[in-house]
Amino acid sequence: MRGARRHWQISAVWMLGTGFRLGIWLLLTSDFSRFNLLAGLALALLLPRSKVSVEDPSLLLGSLWRVLRAVPSAYGEALLLIVRPHRSERLVIMPGSGSRSALVMFLEVFHITLTPLTIALGRLSDGSYLVHRLERGAPR
Known part of the structure; x- marks a missing residue:
């Protein structure tokens, strides 16, 4: 079995x-x-x-689903950014799955990038991601 x-x-x-x-x-x-x-x-x-294997396919499917859900909101936020610019910037840490699979890591970074007004700057040693985020409001 x-x-x-x-x-x-x-x-x-x-x-x-x-x-x-x-x-x-x-x-x-x-x-x-x-x-x-x-x-x-x-x-x-x-x-x-690739010679790299995925430990758990549910991680891969979950990451893929989050990416597909983020695409429509990314288009809406792009239009909003053109109409009303966001002037405040922050660095935040977003949790990751901790997977060492290259495909899962790629999908997580892709999801962060498609999340409105964010971009991944790097992966930290604990598996989380350093993210640059734009927000509404006055600059800090």
Whole structure:
């Protein structure tokens, strides 16, 4: 039973990685034609895989879900920033999952960057992130 679960985890991570690569291809080319989908899928399958494994696929799925939820609010905040500039800046520490997986870390940084008015400056030794945040109000 344990071997079947491990096989499922490897398959899920492999499919998510392939889907992620195909998604990046489609974002870069902005072409959803049948030929481009097939070319992107072939490229996603042929690119070499990372040797790093994900300890827990739920971390990967959770990070991916947070990124997908952040996209619409990022567009709204971009428009708000144009209309009403934010003048106050702060450095804050945001908790991370603590995972050593490169893909999970990438998705966490991507989520922070898509979170309105924030950008990740670096990862701290405890797995949390140093984040620059813009806020409304007078400069400090």
